[in-house]
Amino acid sequence: MASEFELIARYFTPAAPGPDAGVPLGVGDDCALLAPRPGRRLAVSVDTSVANVHFPADAPAEAIGYRALAVSLSDLAAMGAEPRWCLMALALEKDDEAWLAGFAGGFHALCQSSGTALVGGDVTRGELAVGVTVMGEVPAGEELTRRSARAGDVLAVTGALGGGAGGLALWQRGERDLSHPLLTRYLKPTPRLAAGLALRDLAHAAIDISDGLLADLEHILAASGVGARLEPEALPLAAGLSEALGESAAYRAALCGGDDYELLVSLPGSVLKEAQRRLAGQGLALTPIGTVCVEAGVSGVELGGAHGWQHFRGGKP
Ligand SMILES: [Mg+2]
Structure with a gap:
């Protein structure tokens, strides 16, 4: 199996984020450095998708990659937050290049269409599972929560x-x-x-x-x-x-x-x-x-x- 570093370099190191991405330092150091815009709150959520619990293990790799990010982004949508950044942790049993290319393709496609920059990744050996942390921004006080439904709504x-x-x-x-x-x-x-x-x-x-x-x-x-x-x-x-x-x-x-x-x-x-x-x-x-x-x-x-x-x-x- 290729090393974690090789896999991250090959599949999970996107092109350097643009100047508007708010990423002074992206994948490749001990941490990424992020720069939220002034006046915004950071909305953060994590979801783990486990094979044969949350998705069928034999689903197309591209769909598994796409879906793992989609379910996390859905939580930002529910808060009225605008997606900015994500972190992805992948556990997989074997080093299957075609599978990884498909998975990364699905994941990156949704990153691109949603304006989410992947700023860190982790690949380990284990039962197939994907954890995705998403971070978005919402103007302070404008966030949608679960707490404010009113009788008559x-x-x-x-x-x-x-x-x-x-x-x-x-x-x-x-x-x-x-x-x-x-x-x-x-x-x-x-x-x-x-x-x-x-x-x-x-x-x-x-x-x-x-x-x-x-x-x-x-x-x-x-x-x-x-x-x-x-x-x-x-x-x-x-x-x-x-x-x-x-x-x-x-x-x-x-x-x-x-x-x-x-x-x-x-x-x-x-x-x-x-x-x-x-x-x-x-x-x-x-x-x-x-x-x-x-x-x-x-x-x-x-x-x-x-x-x-x-x-x-x-x-x-
Ligand atoms: Mg939710």
């Missing part, structure tokens, strides 16, 4: 729901055509970064839907000390989901399936139209799915014991 979601769980179900059935929209949703989710920025001054609270709509909604409700009434018939289902899973499983996937990486926002009804107009400019829908109320808990849906991603854990590949 409208709850709305970006894009469509259930695609992550639908894609996983298809993968488990042997579907391997990555251009299938549900497989794309599962293996190459789009972090809603532009939506987070566009909603920053309109929404009271936001979260990204990684563990399932209900589970993540409950995080907002608990943090804000409020409850919610949902209208399940309003849920925007991912294209092709009902056809792939059947109608009732499709709704369950939209409510409880993980890996959607859409944003759930709580915002005053008076700004809903403006929020929808801004996202329409990005080609993205913003669908109202319920309201925030004073009474604790979630009404309007039959929970039936299904609680988010945990519910699907046993079914992960």
